[in-house]
Amino acid sequence: MRVREAIEDCSYVFHLSSLIAIPYSYEAPRAYVDTNIVGALNVLQACKESSDLIGMLHVSTSEVYGTAQTAPISENHPLVGQSPYSATKIGADALAESFHRSFGVPVVTARPFNTFGPRQTARAVIPTIAVQLLSGKTELHLGALSPIRDFNFATDTADGMIALATCAKAEGQTVNIGSGEEWSIEQTAQLLMEICGLPATHRTGNVASALWSPIR
Numbered sequence: 001m002r003v004r005e006a007i008e009d010c011s012y013v014f015h016l017s018s019l020i021a022i023p024y025s026y027e028a029p030r031a032y033v034d035t036n037i038v039g040a041l042n043v044l045q046a047c048k049e050s051s052d053l054i055g056m057l058h059v060s061t062s063e064v065y066g067t068a069q070t071a072p073i074s075e076n077h078p079l080v081g082q083s084p085y086s087a088t089k090i091g092a093d094a095l096a097e098s099f100h101r102s103f104g105v106p107v108v109t110a111r112p113f114n115t116f117g118p119r120q121t122a123r124a125v126i127p128t129i130a131v132q133l134l135s136g137k138t139e140l141h142l143g144a145l146s147p148i149r150d151f152n153f154a155t156d157t158a159d160g161m162i163a164l165a166t167c168a169k170a171e172g173q174t175v176n177i178g179s180g181e182e183w184s185i186e187q188t189a190q191l192l193m194e195i196c197g198l199p200a201t202h203r204t205g206n207v208a209s210a211l212w213s214p215i216r
Contacts, residue, residue, distance in 0.1 A: 002048040003043055003046040003120040004049055007050060008051070010054055011055075012055050012057070012165055013054055013057070014057045014059070014161065015058050016054055018035060018036050018039070018059075018061075018089070018092075019035045019085070020061075021059065021123070022063070022085045022086075025084040026083065026084060032084050032085055036085075036088035037092050037095065040058065040092035041095055044096060044099045044105060044107070047105050047107075047132050048103050048105050055107070055108075056094065056105065056106070056107050056108075057110055057161055057164060057165045058096040058107055059109075060089050060093050060107045061086070061089050061111060061112065062113045062176070063083070063089060063148075064080070064086050064089050064093065064111065065079065066078075066080025066081075066082035067080070068120050072150075072178075072180065073113075073176070074176070075175065075176055078179045079093075086138070093109050097109070098108050100171065101172070106171045107172065108164045108165065108172075108175065109174040109175070110113075111175070111176045111177065112152065112157045112176075113150040114150055115153075115154055115157045116151055117154030117155070118154070125149070125185060125188065126151070126188065129142065129192050130192055133192060133193065133196045133198065133214075134196070140189060142185060143185070145184065145186035146184055146185070146186070147185055148182045148183065149183050149185070149188070150179055150180070150181060151178065151179070151183055159178055161177070163199075164177075
């Protein structure tokens with residue numbers, strides 16, 4: 001009822017509400033089901049029951065693809081419930097599709113890739129590296145250096161969402177939002193060091209505990 005009342009005067013709904021901390025989803029999967037699946041259902045139901053059949057952008061995640069089986073990852077990549085978090089997002093995506101197919105709700109599902117920018121959680125890789133550099137660390141603890149990411153600044157991701165919300169041909173579709181550019185963790189660390197004026201040498205060891213040592 002409250003969700004329906006909240007959107008009654010809206011012309012379009014951007015649904016971004018989710019529990020997103022992947023590690024915590026292993027500890028409290030029910031909370032993720034309640035928020036990510038039941039929460040999406042509540043918003044979809046409210047859009048369906050609105051007087052003008054309000055449209056909705058359902059924001060998913062690239063995590064639904066799990067570990068990449070092919071690259072670049074397209075919308076046709078298999079969905080893999082690699083964590084309770086990603087499994088609940090897969091479920092929410094399926095609900096969004098069903099409300100479009102069953103009830104004609106104009107829903108678009110967006111799957112952003114690796115958004116970064118101001119006020120991002122410190123758990124993410126770019127803030128993790130930046131905080132170590134700015135705090136004067138002489139060694140950077142990065143973990144594996146080879147994984148590839150498609151980083152997108154927050155305003156670019158927002159522009160992608162707005163473009164999808166205003167595109168009639170996108171209704172009922174699932175669309176990835178990304179730059180199409182690949183950056184390894186190693187390249188990302190190098191770039192951040194250059195920005196901070198810290199050239200670096202690479203010490204090779206166990207890839208799981210690889211270190212970058214800035215030269216001051």
